[in-house]
Amino acid sequence: MVGAAVTRLEYRSAPGGAARAVPLVEYTAGQREFSFRSATLAHGRLLAYGADGAVLSTSTF
Numbered sequence: 001m002v003g004a005a006v007t008r009l010e011y012r013s014a015p016g017g018a019a020r021a022v023p024l025v026e027y028t029a030g031q032r033e034f035s036f037r038s039a040t041l042a043h044g045r046l047l048a049y050g051a052d053g054a055v056l057s058t059s060t061f
Contacts, residue, residue, distance in 0.1 A: 001031050002031070002033075002034065005051075007050060007051045009021070009022035009046065009047065011045070012047070013043065014043045019047075045060050
């Protein structure tokens, strides 16, 4: 789940790899869910962006 401040998610499967958009689905007011599948999470990186395009959070696997 992500909060209302997150407007976009991206997943990169490897350093230097192309970013893939992760769809956000409205769950309840102010909260959205996401789900994605990747061949490997060994070097994955999930980035959450705010409305101004700034990175709010980064998760590295």
